[in-house]
Amino acid sequence: MRRYSAFAIAREALRHHQGWERAWRAPEPKPGYDAVIIGAGGHGLATAYYLGKNHGVTNVAVIEKGWLGGGNTGRNTTIIRSNYLQDPSAAIYEKARSLYETLSQDLNYNVMFSPRGVMMLAQTHHEVRGYQRTAHANALQGVVTEYIGPERVKDLCPIIHIDGPRYPVLGALWQPRGGTARHDAVAWGYARACSAMGMDIIQQCEVLGVRSEGGSVVGVDTAKGFIGCKRLGIVVAGHSSVVAEMAGFRLPVESLALQALVSEPIKPCMDVVVMANTVHGYMSQSDKGEMVIGGGTDGFNNYTQRGSFHHIEETLRALIETFPMISRLKMLRQWGGIVDMTGDRSPLISKTPLGGCFINCGWGTGGFKAIPGSGWAMAELMAKGEPGPLAAAFGMERFREGRFIDESVAAGVAH
Numbered sequence: 001m002r003r004y005s006a007f008a009i010a011r012e013a014l015r016h017h018q019g020w021e022r023a024w025r026a027p028e029p030k031p032g033y034d035a036v037i038i039g040a041g042g043h044g045l046a047t048a049y050y051l052g053k054n055h056g057v058t059n060v061a062v063i064e065k066g067w068l069g070g071g072n073t074g075r076n077t078t079i080i081r082s083n084y085l086q087d088p089s090a091a092i093y094e095k096a097r098s099l100y101e102t103l104s105q106d107l108n109y110n111v112m113f114s115p116r117g118v119m120m121l122a123q124t125h126h127e128v129r130g131y132q133r134t135a136h137a138n139a140l141q142g143v144v145t146e147y148i149g150p151e152r153v154k155d156l157c158p159i160i161h162i163d164g165p166r167y168p169v170l171g172a173l174w175q176p177r178g179g180t181a182r183h184d185a186v187a188w189g190y191a192r193a194c195s196a197m198g199m200d201i202i203q204q205c206e207v208l209g210v211r212s213e214g215g216s217v218v219g220v221d222t223a224k225g226f227i228g229c230k231r232l233g234i235v236v237a238g239h240s241s242v243v244a245e246m247a248g249f250r251l252p253v254e255s256l257a258l259q260a261l262v263s264e265p266i267k268p269c270m271d272v273v274v275m276a277n278t279v280h281g282y283m284s285q286s287d288k289g290e291m292v293i294g295g296g297t298d299g300f301n302n303y304t305q306r307g308s309f310h311h312i313e314e315t316l317r318a319l320i321e322t323f324p325m326i327s328r329l330k331m332l333r334q335w336g337g338i339v340d341m342t343g344d345r346s347p348l349i350s351k352t353p354l355g356g357c358f359i360n361c362g363w364g365t366g367g368f369k370a371i372p373g374s375g376w377a378m379a380e381l382m383a384k385g386e387p388g389p390l391a392a393a394f395g396m397e398r399f400r401e402g403r404f405i406d407e408s409v410a411a412g413v414a415h
């Protein structure tokens, strides 16, 4: 694989861009692999990447039913932060955030990480107490956050109306090195790096069944035939329960649609990310100038990857109170993704009842930020057969043992 560089851009400019290679190969599946990962979203691709990079396992296939990054990874609003309450969550989200800082250099692919700062508004006294508690917890965990007052909020984000009639802004939890990254680029960068290590990314290849012998996985039946494997990673977000059923076990996970929308592009007016969780809305401005807006999940389980009109209305009605200027904007497009939600709003990175089969899911509305850390931890689990320190608390036995990792506040938007 040729490295991308300023020199390569200059060279290609001189020869009319005829020399660029395909970013990743499009191979046919081999009969078998040491490890197969189902799902070429960010988490699946990052798992493959760190299997190769950290553990030397490169005989790997990532199998995707659609196109890589076409699930939630390419549909999210790209907020990256690590201001969670519980120690295991802060550890894995901060690991992910810190890997994002140098991901472009690591992958030789510009993921456009923009640590512009994230603020979570406190608009009720309950939220004030909740975020002050999180700021204290973060100080003990070594995660840099700060509880700030309304004047500082206004200073950092002048378009906020802090004296809203129903929910005035009382303060915010501020993480100065939180931010955004380009979601497609994260998937594409990992895919290119995996392909360069000799791994096969097989798109348009739905997994239809999981085969086992003597209690251990031996492979998967797919739209392109049987593919054998010694280790299987299920990393399919909103379809986790469906694939887990193929492998013969049930998950404590629900699937729901989460929606987002973008406005027409406007001049730069907001250089931080703002989440307003009481009214269910969050907003940032993309490099193109569009306001990127997300809302809450649907109130019922479903598998629709579409937006709906009532959500546009609900989300904008809620946000206009805090950001009156968006009432003048035209909205350009909306979409939905299927998120996988656990009862304690924390993920599963876990062994399963089927030998050699591992699962990574339950990231719900907030897994984009976790991609590098999650891939790191899942790769360790798949390579060693046992979770390392990052994943140890996220086993699915916690639901049987009542050992929840409650992140209802930090998970952000109400759901």
Ligand SMILES: Cc1cc2nc3c(=O)[nH]c(=O)nc-3n(C[C@H](O)[C@H](O)[C@H](O)COP(=O)(O)OP(=O)(O)OC[C@H]3O[C@@H](n4cnc5c(N)ncnc54)[C@H](O)[C@@H]3O)c2cc1C
Pocket (backbone or CB within 6 Å): 038, 039, 040, 041, 042, 043, 044, 063, 064, 065, 066, 067, 068, 069, 070, 071, 072, 073, 074, 075, 076, 077, 078, 079, 080, 205, 206, 207, 208, 235, 236, 237, 238, 239, 243, 258, 259, 260, 294, 335, 336, 337, 338, 339, 363, 364, 365, 366, 367, 368, 369, 370
């Ligand atoms: C509207 C919206 C906004 C969001 N905003 C944010 C945000 O701002 N910040 C944040 O951190 N997170 C956010 N999220 C959550 C985040 O997008 C997800 O947690 C994360 O992308 C999950 O990544 P993944 O790789 O696990 O899943 P996905 O990207 O969904 O990848 C799973 C892949 O598995 C494939 N698959 C499923 N079944 C099969 C099968 N049988 N065979 C083969 N392949 C299969 C799918 O096609 C899919 O490509 C948001 C989500 C949505 C929908």
